[in-house]
Amino acid sequence: MTQLKNHPLSPVVDLPIIPLHISGSSQPIAPDTNLVPLTPPLSTTPIHHYVSATPDTAKLACDAASSTFPRWKATAPAYRREILLSVVKLLEKRADEICASQTKETGCGEQFSKVNLKGGVEGVKEIAAATAEIRGVVSQKGSVEGDADGKEKAGLTVVVKEAIGVVLVIAPWNGAVILPLRALSQAIAAGCTIVFKASELCPATHGLLVDCFEEAGLPAGVINVIQSRRSDAAAVVEAIVSHRAVRKVDFIGSAAVGRQIGQVCAKYLKPILMELGCKGPAIVLDDADLEKAAKFCALGAVANHGQLCFSTERIIIHKDVYEKFIAILSAIMQRLPPPAVGNAVSKDSATHAFDVLKDAETRGAKFIVGGPEYVSELSLKPTIIEGVTREMRIFDEETFGPSVSVYRVESDEEAVEIANDSKYGLNAAVHSRSWEHAYTIASQLEYGQVHINHMTLMDSPGQPIQGIKGSGWGQSNSIWGINEFLVEKTVMFHSSQGGFPFGP
Structure with missing residues (x-):
C-alpha cells in the first residue's frame, strides 16, 4: 500500500498521502478528493494525510x-x-x-x-x-421410512x-x-x-x-x-x-x-x-499470592494508558487481605514509570478519562492513589479509586484511562455478584493459590475468558476469544x-x- 509523496494536491506538499488501496493499487487522487491531515498525539504538526473514502x-x-x-x-x-x-x-x-x-x-x-x-x-x-x-x-x-x-x-x-x-x-x-x-x-x-x-x-x-x-x-x-x-x-x-x-x-x-x-x-x-468493551474485573481471593496479584492488576489497569478492551477496570478483594493488598498495589502504582503507562491517543480520550474520575470525585469517591490529575496534556496519573457507587459513571463505564476501582467484599459469593454486576462480559481474572478455589469462582463468572493468576490483558491465540452480554458475540x-x-x-x-x- 504505497504512500503517495509530494502529491500536488497535498495541502502540505512534502507530506505523504495514505491513499485508498483497491484491487492491489493505490487509487488516483482527484481534485475533489477528501484529504485529511493526521496529527499524532505526541506531535503538534501533521505527519501525513489520508484519503477519506466516500460511499x-x-x-x-x-x-x-x-x-x-x-x-x-x-x-x-x-x-x-x-x-x-x-x-x-x-x-x-x-x-x-x-x-x-x-x-x-x-x-x-x-x-x-x-x-x-x-x-x-x-x-x-x-x-x-x-x-x-x-x-x-x-x-x-x-432409516427407510416404514422399514421394520x-x-x-x-x-x-x-x-x-x-x-x-x-x-x-x-x-x-x-x-x-x-x-x-x-x-x-x-x-x-x-x-x-x-x-x-x-x-x-x-x-x-x-x-x-x-x-x-x-x-x-x-x-x-x-x-x-x-x-x-x-x-x-x-x-x-x-x-x-x-x-x-x-x-x-x-x-x-x-x-x-x-x-x-x-x-x-x-x-x-x-x-x-x-x-x-468491558469493565474487566480481577478477583483477589483470601488465599492469593498478593505480591503477584498486585503486579498483574496494576499492569492490567495502566497498560497503554488503560486504552484496551481487556484492561483491568475493577479489583474485587476479600476483606481478610484487603488492607495488605491495597498497600502493595498502591506502592506499585505510585512507582510506575511514565513509559509503562503511556499516553492517551488524543486530547478527547484523555479528557474522557479525566471527566469520569471527576464525576466519581464529585459524587463522593475517594482516591487512594492519584485522582483526576494530568501528568501532561495526554497523560493522567495512575489512580486507585475506592467507594464507587452505582450512580457514578465509573461504576459501569469504561474509563479508557490508567485507573482502577477497588471493592472490599465479605465473601466469595459477594465477589462473584459484584464481578457479574456489569453489562459487559469479555475478560476477567481470579487470583488464588488454589486452582480448585479459583476454578469454582471462574465457573460462576459471566465472562468469555477468565484468567487464573494472571492479568485480564491476556489472549491465547490457540483458544477461542469471545465476548458475552454487552461485549459482543x-x-x-x-x-x-x-x-x-x-x-x-x-x-x-x-x-x-x-x-x-x-x-x-
Whole structure:
C-alpha cells in the first residue's frame, strides 16, 4: 500500500498521502478528493494525510472484493496457509518499521508496540495452522421410512464448508497490529475477500500490514483498504454493509459504535462478529499470592494508558487481605514509570478519562492513589479509586484511562455478584493459590475468558476469544475464528431407485 509523496494536491506538499488501496493499487487522487491531515498525539504538526473514502469509493472496494471472491474461494486451504506463513516471515522482517509506525501514529509505548506485534504474529501462525481443520463431513443416512429393520436410506449426504463471501473488517487503533492481523487472517484463511476499513488514527500502520499480505503473494483484490474521517464513517459503513456482495461484518471497537453498526447490519440482515468493551474485573481471593496479584492488576489497569478492551477496570478483594493488598498495589502504582503507562491517543480520550474520575470525585469517591490529575496534556496519573457507587459513571463505564476501582467484599459469593454486576462480559481474572478455589469462582463468572493468576490483558491465540452480554458475540482465534467466515452447505445425493415421497 504505497504512500503517495509530494502529491500536488497535498495541502502540505512534502507530506505523504495514505491513499485508498483497491484491487492491489493505490487509487488516483482527484481534485475533489477528501484529504485529511493526521496529527499524532505526541506531535503538534501533521505527519501525513489520508484519503477519506466516500460511499461511492467504498462501493468500488466492495465491487473489487466481489469480483475477486470466486477465484479466491476456489483456492485450497493449504495454499492459503502457505501465504499466511509467508506473511509471518514478512511481519518479523519488518517488525521495527511496523512498531515505529504504530508508536508514531498512536502514541503508544515502544514496549507495547513490540508486544502487540509479537501477539499478532503468533495469532497469524495459529490461524495458518488451523486451516488444516477446515473440513466437511459425510453424514450418517437416515432409516427407510416404514422399514421394520431400520435399513439405511440409499444415497449419500455430504456437508461441505465454504467461504461466506465478502467481509467488512473494521479494526481499531488501540491494538493497531494484533487485532487487524487476527481479523484479516481469519477471513483470508476461510477463503473470503475483504473490504478493510482501516482506522483513521493509524492508516499508515494498517497499510504496512496489508503490504505484508500482498508481498507474501496474496492476490490483488483479496484485501481492499479504505479509511474515512469520523464524520463520514456512518455513511461509508452503511454503503458497504448494504452492498449485496457483502455477507458479514467483523467489528472490533467500542460498545457505543458496535451498537450503531449492529443496527445497520440488522437493517440489511447481515451477520456481525463483534468484540466490544468491558469493565474487566480481577478477583483477589483470601488465599492469593498478593505480591503477584498486585503486579498483574496494576499492569492490567495502566497498560497503554488503560486504552484496551481487556484492561483491568475493577479489583474485587476479600476483606481478610484487603488492607495488605491495597498497600502493595498502591506502592506499585505510585512507582510506575511514565513509559509503562503511556499516553492517551488524543486530547478527547484523555479528557474522557479525566471527566469520569471527576464525576466519581464529585459524587463522593475517594482516591487512594492519584485522582483526576494530568501528568501532561495526554497523560493522567495512575489512580486507585475506592467507594464507587452505582450512580457514578465509573461504576459501569469504561474509563479508557490508567485507573482502577477497588471493592472490599465479605465473601466469595459477594465477589462473584459484584464481578457479574456489569453489562459487559469479555475478560476477567481470579487470583488464588488454589486452582480448585479459583476454578469454582471462574465457573460462576459471566465472562468469555477468565484468567487464573494472571492479568485480564491476556489472549491465547490457540483458544477461542469471545465476548458475552454487552461485549459482543461470536468467536475469534484459530479454527473458531475461521469458522465465523464459513458456511455449511448440505449436498444430498438421492438414489436413482427412490420413488416420490408423496403424490400419485
